[in-house]
Amino acid sequence: xxxxxxxxxxxxxxxxxxxxxxxxxxxxxxxxxxxxxxxxxxxxxxxxxxxxxxxxxxxxxxxxxxxxxxxxxxxxxxxxxxxxxxxxxxxxxxxxxxxxxxxxxxxxxxxxxxxxxxxxxxxxxxxxxxxxxxxxxxxxxxxxxxxxxxxxxxxxxxxxxxxxxxxxxxxxxxxxxxxxxxxxxxxxxxxxxxxxxxxxxxxxxxxxxxxxxxxxxxxxxxxxxxxxxxxxxxxxxxxxxxxxxxxxxxxxxxxxxxxxxxxxxxxxxxxxxxxxxxxxxxxxxxxxxxxxxxxxxxxxxxxxxxxxxxxxxx
Amino acid sequence: xxxxxxxxxxxxxxxxxxxxxxxxxxxxxxxxxxxxxxxxxxxxxxxxxxxxxxxxxxxxxxxxxxxxxxxxxxxxxxxxxxxxxxxxxxxxxxxxxxxxxxxxxxxxxxxxxxxxxxxxxxxxxxxxxxxxxxxxxxxxxxxxxxxxxxxxxxxxxxxxxxxxxxxxxxxxxxxxxxxxxxxxxxxxxxxxxxxxxxxxxxxxxxxxxxxxxxxxxxxxxxxxxxxxxxxxxxxxxxxxxxxxxxxxxxxxxxxxxxx
Numbered sequence: 001x002x003x004x005x006x007x008x009x010x011x012x013x014x015x016x017x018x019x020x021x022x023x024x025x026x027x028x029x030x031x032x033x034x035x036x037x038x039x040x041x042x043x044x045x046x047x048x049x050x051x052x053x054x055x056x057x058x059x060x061x062x063x064x065x066x067x068x069x070x071x072x073x074x075x076x077x078x079x080x081x082x083x084x085x086x087x088x089x090x091x092x093x094x095x096x097x098x099x100x101x102x103x104x105x106x107x108x109x110x111x112x113x114x115x116x117x118x119x120x121x122x123x124x125x126x127x128x129x130x131x132x133x134x135x136x137x138x139x140x141x142x143x144x145x146x147x148x149x150x151x152x153x154x155x156x157x158x159x160x161x162x163x164x165x166x167x168x169x170x171x172x173x174x175x176x177x178x179x180x181x182x183x184x185x186x187x188x189x190x191x192x193x194x195x196x197x198x199x200x201x202x203x204x205x206x207x208x209x210x211x212x213x214x215x216x217x218x219x220x221x222x223x224x225x226x227x228x229x230x231x232x233x234x235x236x237x238x239x240x241x242x243x244x245x246x247x248x249x250x251x252x253x254x255x256x257x258x259x260x261x262x263x264x265x266x267x268x269x270x271x272x273x274x275x276x277x278x279x280x281x282x283x284x285x286x287x288x289x290x291x292x293x294x295x296x297x298x299x300x301x302x303x304x305x306x307x308x309x310x311x312x313x314x
Numbered sequence: 315x316x317x318x319x320x321x322x323x324x325x326x327x328x329x330x331x332x333x334x335x336x337x338x339x340x341x342x343x344x345x346x347x348x349x350x351x352x353x354x355x356x357x358x359x360x361x362x363x364x365x366x367x368x369x370x371x372x373x374x375x376x377x378x379x380x381x382x383x384x385x386x387x388x389x390x391x392x393x394x395x396x397x398x399x400x401x402x403x404x405x406x407x408x409x410x411x412x413x414x415x416x417x418x419x420x421x422x423x424x425x426x427x428x429x430x431x432x433x434x435x436x437x438x439x440x441x442x443x444x445x446x447x448x449x450x451x452x453x454x455x456x457x458x459x460x461x462x463x464x465x466x467x468x469x470x471x472x473x474x475x476x477x478x479x480x481x482x483x484x485x486x487x488x489x490x491x492x493x494x495x496x497x498x499x500x501x502x503x504x505x506x507x508x509x510x511x512x513x514x515x516x517x518x519x520x521x522x523x524x525x526x527x528x529x530x531x532x533x534x535x536x537x538x539x540x541x542x543x544x545x546x547x548x549x550x551x552x553x554x555x556x557x558x559x560x561x562x563x564x565x566x567x568x569x570x571x572x573x
Binding site: 195 | 365
């Protein structure tokens, strides 16, 4: 609104030092974010550049940088999206249980527990995955291969080590579950009492009330929390590096011994032994991961903004 | 379809705390009954027992009987959800669903009550409800816009449209004008007088002039003392309450000597 800005310019309010200092600090913090982001992007671009322009036979594998990165990208996306597919509905259900179904005392204890789980380092989840979940997964995997083998995901043959994509996906799902459900829980908790009562007074059952008032209100937070979880799953390094027994192929088969690698785990495993153009290639794969996470976040933003008028924030 | 309500010896509790004691009254169909009284005397609490919203507060309960026509609202096996479908409610602050359009807001209750309505029937019901709420002319061109974009008074009329769309027998209004300006208040009051021919209306209000303007019967709630339960002091024709009340406390309250 030009008229109002002109008016403030004409009658400028006296500037107070506290205001000025605080405005400077918060502006600086905002600019810092942009500088860091630009710095990371610049680093990735310059370091990845030699690999991007190098002749195909110099790249590890000998077939060029795109062929090198593609299976990694595939593995990364497959594991992260499947993990999200498991974790997101569970997170919403957990958040609903805590905010709308559980007795207060249980809800409090459970909420506290989930906050604690969110703080467990990923390496712990990785250890749990390989020490506990992997052996446990062997029998069910064999069953899956025998009975549901017609689904490409369970084509088999099932490996006897259990170090499969399936286990990696479950570990990732468990890992992102706490943070996702914690964010969703906070959103559900803030559902205005007014709107809950509006639907109950119309004769809604509890579940109908949740569908009418709670879920729509929490919609953008559910998307935001899922993206947070997806981001964590995309970038997860150690848990995947420990669990997954890789062969580098592109396959949807979740239970065999030939699993695709993920970008982050591949960088962690190969970086120490790489030199020269191989390092640049790894960084190029990092650049791809960076771009994918940015895209995922922008897509989520766009989804949220499309329904902004109906968000209840106005 | 307007229903008659009969309350017999109703005690209302929050856990062990007795909030309102010994209310008995008969609410006639096709009339407006106003409940007045100082803050904290339990008139809103009482109103919320009529559609069983009171029991949503953990450990809240009631003793006594409420009948709607011949149906015992607190009888064994009566589902509070079905009670609330029969008794509509409008709240103090306008509360249209922010994530829904104007159309969807009005249709919200209809979608709950019947699993499948034809689109044409739904359109007609939405239009009729909005017309009844004197809102149709103002919103007919923007039915797909969010309800939260309307003014406060329009939002409140939208909430009334939402409540009457399911054709309840009784309409409860909990200080429906306290967040509105005088013009919007006037619009709601005019609307109440129109709706009276089809519905039984019970309104809680802090505004004694409003009670005098719109209601046929007025009930005066009061606290006996601090920490004591609220009670229904007197209920009678509005003209009588505001001219020659039979109770001294009522007279003091309506003449502005306290409260």
